[in-house]
Amino acid sequence: MQEGEETIAAIATPVGQAGIGIVRLSGPRSLSITSKIFRPRKGRGPLRSHRLYLGELVDPATAEPLDEVLVSYMKAPRSYTREDVVEINCHSGYVLLSKILELLLSLGARPARPGEFTLRAFLNGRIDLSQAEAVVDLINAKSEKGLALASQQIRGAFRDRIADLKAPVLDLLARLEAAIDYPEEAEEILDMDEITDIIQRQVIAPINVLIQEHARRRVWVDxxxxxxxxxxxxxxxxxxxxxxxxxxxxxxxxxxxxxxxxxxxxxxxxxxxxxxxxxxxxxxxxxxxxxxxxxxxxxxxxxxxxxxxxxxxxxxxxxxxxxxxxxxxxxxxxxxxxxxxxxxxxxxxxxxxxxxxxxxxxxxxxxxxxxxxxxxxxxxxxGGETDLTTSQVVPNLRHREALGEALRNFEGALESLRGGRPLEIAAFELRAGLDALGAIVGETTDADLLDRIFSRFCLGK
Ligand SMILES: Nc1nc2c(ncn2[C@@H]2O[C@H](COP(=O)(O)OP(=O)(O)OP(=O)(O)O)[C@@H](O)[C@H]2O)c(=O)[nH]1
Ligand SMILES: [Mg+2]
The missing domain is CATH 3.40.50.300 (P-loop containing nucleotide triphosphate hydrolases)
Structure with missing residues (x-):
């Protein structure tokens, strides 16, 4: 992927006077760019992955030392983005941070867009879309409960729930397709009561629960x-x-x-x-x-x-x-x-x-x-409910819409099957429902949607 081959850089900490600031790089040239301006105090040769190095940043044009820094290098794929990542911990201050960023850009990095590090983590398959969204929630969390929910979502709680919903549908779909291919054995393969029961209990009911939980999101997250x-x-x-x-x-x-x-x-x-x-x-x-x-x-x-x-x-x-x-x-x-x-x-x-x-x-x-x-x-x-800590995932508005779409399709499939319509119709609706569920974790998403999601991020994340 063309875009992924570029090396991006950004100031990853809030700009302002503080103890430390971090400039972050991601991409194949992260290490070579850093080596041009970093002089480790001890040791020679290339930096080793997942080690912290103390040293100086030097402006190659003037040979002037800029700051005493700590540099860490995370070799792909064991990094936030799954690419080579370098983080430079320096003193904070807008002028210093900008100067370092400027040097990195002059050596071939390009400025990262908001959320681009996390976008790369998603595109490189390290996290799914619901996990990427949770990064924003974590940063913006307004209550401890909101923080806990975001953190569970980052660890993949939502992805697991979606996988649980998809499993029975995939299984049913396989059976429907077998029955379509071998109509004479359809009766044997398909027990209609059993199938409609599975759709109702294992798919539709849990989706309804998730949709209801969306309402709580407003409370805890927003x-x-x-x-x-x-x-x-x-x-x-x-x-x-x-x-x-x-x-x-x-x-x-x-x-x-x-x-x-x-x-x-x-x-x-x-x-x-x-x-x-x-x-x-x-x-x-x-x-x-x-x-x-x-x-x-x-x-x-x-x-x-x-x-x-x-x-x-x-x-x-x-x-x-x-x-x-x-x-x-x-x-x-x-x-x-x-x-x-x-x-x-x-x-x-x-x-x-x-x-x-x-x-x-x-x-x-x-x-x-x-x-x-x-x-x-x-x-x-x-409303009298006191223990809301049981729920692990709370869908956001985008998830809520995708869940609604999935629900409509699964309900449609249920009706088709009950109404004795051709099995192809139910199979089609089940597949559409699966696609809607897939959109939640980003298996099926378009560029516009990704733009919308990642534009909510701050720079350097
Ligand atoms: N005695 C008493 N006075 C109060 C109390 N609450 C507010 N006030 C007084 O009522 C006046 C109006 O208070 P505000 O808080 O400005 O009222 P408000 O509803 O925001 O008014 P507007 O912005 O003009 O619509 C002020 O002089 C307050 O000190 C209270 O509980 N007891
Ligand atoms: Mg007032």
């Missing part, structure tokens, strides 16, 4: 999108700050303080939340506020969870009622705020407006009730 809404001055920004334990948003007694959406991430009771504070609801006074309100409404529609903040020291207003109406069909918690002040709500009205929505009483000012709110959020999101 974080729960939690939107704080309510009337102006209800204390939304105060609640955000309280949950974050920092003064993230401006709080003032002026109604309409927040005009834009303010986003932050926090972990509450082990649950990763993406908190969004929004502009307070009222009749907009100018265009900026109108846009802010529009944005707030949109975020509310996309939310996994809505926290409606109500100032319980005042009677309910039309804005409170409207907010509640908009929450219909959404996971909602009513946060009755300012309980440090006397209650101004009419109990009958309260019951009528909030119905059976979960209500939590807090004071964003004093912090009272915040632990109760945290627990209510966890319960609302996890």
């Amino acid at each position: 974080g729960v999108q939690t939107v704080i809404v309510g009337r102006v001055n209800a204390g939304k920004s105060s609640l955000l700050n309280r949950l974050l334990n920092e003064e993230r948003a401006i709080v003032t007694p002026v109604a309409g303080t927040t005009r834009d959406v303010i986003e932050s991430t926090v972990t509450l009771e082990g649950l990763p939340l993406r908190l969004l504070d929004t502009a307070g609801l009222r009749r907009a006074k100018d265009q900026v506020e109108e846009l802010g309100l529009e944005l707030a409404r949109r975020k509310m529609e996309e939310a996994d969870l809505v926290l409606v903040v109500v100032d319980q020291s005042r009677p309910l207003g039309p804005e409170d009622r409207e907010t509640i109406r908009r929450c219909k069909g959404k996971e909602t918690i009513v946060v009755l705020n300012k309980i440090d002040l006397p209650c101004g709500l009419d109990p009958a009205e309260e019951g009528e407006v909030f119905g059976d929505l979960c209500r939590v009483r807090i004071s964003a000012l004093t912090g009272e009730g915040i632990p109760l709110l945290a627990r209510a959020i966890r319960e609302q999101v996890l």
Whole structure:
């Protein structure tokens, strides 16, 4: 493969001042390029694989030493990409790292694209596509649980599950094809009840379980999108700050303080939340506020969870009622705020407006009730389920779509068989289902898809 023959290089650590930085090379010329600028302190001759060498980097043009570094060489195929890989550990700092990268490029390496090291690992068959995707998840993980899931996926948990799903289908397909080739013996080869039972129990049911597990991904890997809404001055920004334990948003007694959406991430009771504070609801006074309100409404529609903040020291207003109406069909918690002040709500009205929505009483000012709110959020999101650590794989959206496609084909095959249609049809549908499953681990994928997946990576990975 042409592309694989090029040697690529990139700065693999975040740019900024830090103790160490790493520049990484992959490809057949990694070692020869490195030898042109690296002088090991001890020993001569070529570097040995999987050893760490202390020495100096020297600019060949000026013979000036650049930095004292540690160099490691991982000979193909025992490396991240299955190609020859060299990692140069140097001091960090943008100028130094760029200078080293520049030298490597001038000696014949080419700059790596984002995710290209991992792409090569995939193209060279070291990892499957679900493992490559998990690398991004690992880097971006928002909770310990998300980290554990990503790490299981990197180790191949998803690939194994897909293999388990494919095995019975491959077996059935072989039998169907035998029956197609030898129609007179078809009855003997195929027991219809047994076959439909296998498809139902060993293929369709487990796929359905995986699809359901996709919903949990949003919780553990992406974080729960939690939107704080309510009337102006209800204390939304105060609640955000309280949950974050920092003064993230401006709080003032002026109604309409927040005009834009303010986003932050926090972990509450082990649950990763993406908190969004929004502009307070009222009749907009100018265009900026109108846009802010529009944005707030949109975020509310996309939310996994809505926290409606109500100032319980005042009677309910039309804005409170409207907010509640908009929450219909959404996971909602009513946060009755300012309980440090006397209650101004009419109990009958309260019951009528909030119905059976979960209500939590807090004071964003004093912090009272915040632990109760945290627990209510966890319960609302996890719906009573407490142990979610059993699942090893949690499909992402791309996997979810492929699983749906596989499911449709397998269900189609089941119907064809039950309806006594020609066996060729069921065989065709089973094969299409297998292809859809194969796409998850990258057995059947096109260049566009790979581009989309790997463009999410950072440079040097
Ligand atoms: N007594 C009391 N005052 C509070 C409480 N929470 C917020 N406040 C006060 O209420 C006022 C408005 O608070 P914010 O947090 O800015 O309210 P908001 O909902 O973000 O307001 P907008 O952004 O204007 O929509 C401020 O003066 C806060 O100090 C509370 O629990 N008790
Ligand atoms: Mg605010």
